[in-house]
Amino acid sequence: MRPPEAGAPRVALVIGAGALKCAAAYGVARVLQEQQVPIARIVGCSGGAFCAAWLAAGGGDAQAEAERFAAGWEGAFDEVDYRAVLGAVFPRWLGFKPTRGIVRDRAINAAIAAEFGDRRFEELTTPLQLVATDFETGEQIVIASGRLFDAIRASIALPLILPPWPQGGRLLVDGAVCDPLPVDVALREGADIIVAVGFESPLEQGFHSGMGLTRQLTALMVNHLLRAQYAFFNLAHHAETILVMPEFDRPVGLNDVHLVPWLVEQGARAAEREMPYLRRLLETPQRAAQMAVP
C-alpha cells in the first residue's frame, strides 16, 4: 500500500460492520491498491476489522487474503454451545452467563490467531482504530493499542451469537451495536477524504425461530443506526466522504462462504464506480484541503 506524501490530502479508509458481507472490503482494497491511493489511516468495525487490520499491516494480494478470510470463516459458527443455550432457556436452573454466546468461539478465535498471531497495533505500518461496544454502558470503545487479536475479537462479537469479549475490566460486544460505520472516528483523528465502506443488512422474509426473529430486529435497528449516523456526519462535517456501499441482490448469511468470490467482485465494482471522483479529489489537493476547512 502506498504511504501518503507530505502535504497530500489525508485519506482515511473506514470499513464498517457486515459479518460475512465484509469480504467485499477486499474487493475495495484491491482497487485502492491497484490505483495506488495513499491511505493515511484505517478504521474498522466488526467483520470489517479483519480487512482493516490486514491493510494496516501492509496489505498485499487482496484476492488471496479474501480466500484466507473465507477459509477462517468456514464452519466458524457451526459449533453450538448447548450448555449456553440451555442456560438461556432455563436461567434459574442452569444459570445464564452473559459471557457466553450460542456458538463456541474456538473456531473464530483460531482463525483470528492464524492471521494475526501476537501482532500488536504498534507494529502496523498504517495507524488503525477498531471499534467495539461496552455492553454495560453502551459506549463506543475505540481500540488502537495492544494485541490485534483482542481488538478484532471484541469488535466482531456478533450479538447473541458469539460470546462478548472481556477486556480491560469491560465486557465488549460488536462495534455494530453503537457505530456500524465509524466515520466519526476518522473525523476525530483528522482526515480530508474519507472512503467509507458500509453494508446494510437486507431483511429476511422467512425465518423459523425466535433467534432468527431477534437477529432480524437487530439488523433492522443497525440499518437505521447506520443511516442516521452517516446522515449526521455527512451533514455536520466538511471532510469529503465517499460512501462505497456494495449492493447485494441476495441475502448473505453467516455460513454463505461460497459467496465470497462474488462478494469481492461486488466490492471491487462499487469501488471502481467511486474512483473517478476520488481521483479528482486527490489530484486537486488544494481544493480538497479547502473543502476540509470547517
Place this chain on the structure above:
Amino acid sequence: MAATLPAFPPVGAESPKVTLVIGSGSVKCAAALGVYKALTDAGIGVERVVGCSAGAVFAALIAFGHTMDDARSKTVQLWTRELTGQRNTIGVLRALAPRLFGFKAAEFSLRDDRLLLQRLRAGFGDRRIEDAGMPLHLTATDFATGELVELASGSLVEGIRASLALPLAFAPQRVGERLLVDGYLSDPLPVSVAMKHGARVIVAVGFENPYQERVDSAGRFAFQLSAILANNLLRAKLAFHSAAHHSEMIIILPEFRQRVRLFDTSKLAYIIEEGEQAALQQLPYLHRLLAEGRQYAAA
C-alpha cells in the same frame, strides 16, 4: 362527553402553537402530560401530536382532550404488571422447539396480548385516529422493510397496539396489508414526522433506555442489546435533525433521579412533575422562538 372536556385553560385560535412529539419510554412517557400542562399553562397551544410506542398512549390521551385526572386514571388502569404477565404458552414452546410447534414470525409472542387489547378498548373504545381533536400521528415499524410507518387514520386501539408491539413480548400487529412492530425500532423519537408535516416549532419529549442492572437471562441480554441500539439511534437521529435544522426543535429529555421501573405507575405523579419541571426550564426559549415566528409572519 364529559370525560373528554379539557381541564386545561382554553388556548385561543391566534395563540402560538407547537407540535408535540412523544418518544418511546414505557411508563416514563407520562412525563409528556406534565410537558403538555406546562405548555397550556403558559398559553402555548399544541397543534399536532406524534407518539411512538408507549408515547402513543399519551399522544392519544392529549389529542382526544382527556383531562389530567382522567389521563392519570386511564394510565393506572392500563399499565399494570399483569399486562406482560400473561405467558403465551404456545409462543414459549414455539421459541424452544420451532420445528415441532411451528414458528410463524407474524404470530410469534412470548406474552399473550388479550389483556392489553381489552384494556386499550376499555380506555379508547372504537375511536378512530382521525377523529382526535387535533391531528394525531402514531408511529410503528414495517416488519418486512424496517421502514417507519405513520398512522394518522384508522382504529385508535389498533394503532396504539401496533406502535407498542414490543418485539418478542407481543406479536406484530397487522394493519391493512402491513405487519407492524414497535415504532422505537425505526425511530425512538420520531421528530421527522413532525417535520414532514411542516412543523415550525417542535417540542420533543424523549427518553433514553435504562441499562440492565444485571444481565442474568437471555431476555435481559436481548433487552440490553436493543437498549444500546435504541439509545444510539435516538442520539444519531436527534443530532441529524438538529444539524439539518429544518424546524426549531426543543428537546426535553427528562432525567429521573428516582429509578422508574417498567410498571411504576405508583410514581406517576412524580413522573408527570418531572416532565412539567423539565418543560418549565425550556419556556423562556420557547417564548422567544414563538415571538420570532410572529414577527416573521407579520413581516
